[in-house]
Amino acid sequence: MKEFFKDNVIKSLLISSLVLNIGLFLFFYFFIKRSDIPIVLHYNVDWGVDYFGEVKNIFILPLAGLIIFLLNSILALRLWVRMKSLAYFLAAVILISEIFLWLAGIALYIINS
Numbered sequence: 801m802k803e804f805f806k807d808n809v810i811k812s813l814l815i816s817s818l819v820l821n822i823g824l825f826l827f828f829y830f831f832i833k834r835s836d837i838p839i840v841l842h843y844n845v846d847w848g849v850d851y852f853g854e855v856k857n858i859f860i861l862p863l864a865g866l867i868i869f870l871l872n873s874i875l876a877l878r879l880w881v882r883m884k885s886l887a888y889f890l891a892a893v894i895l896i897s898e899i900f901l902w903l904a905g906i907a908l909y910i911i912n913s
Contacts (some may be wrong), residue, residue: 804880815892820898824862
């Protein structure tokens with residue numbers, strides 16, 4: 801376990817993923833206006849807006865990122881001894897998913913502005 805967190809690549813991937821996830825929580829907290837009016841929570845290019853909901857439901861996006869972070873980091877930690885390359889892959893997937901969640905969050909912000 802100590803070797804896993806001493807690895808610079810793993811450490812940088814996990815820290816940057818966690819920073820992005822916390823940043824997404826803070827972005828929604830400070831920039832999404834609180835109101836009783838439903839906001840757009842999903843937009844489809846073919847159909848347009850297809851899901852409205854309460855403002856608090858927008859926090860499902862960073863929560864999903866946190867769940868992905870926890871599950872993949874635990875799995876990468878467990879696989880570190882047997883397959884280091886798979887552990888690197890799982891850590892990279894966390895970062896990639898956080899980037900895509902940020903893109904979705906920015907799109908939701910623009911749609912609701």
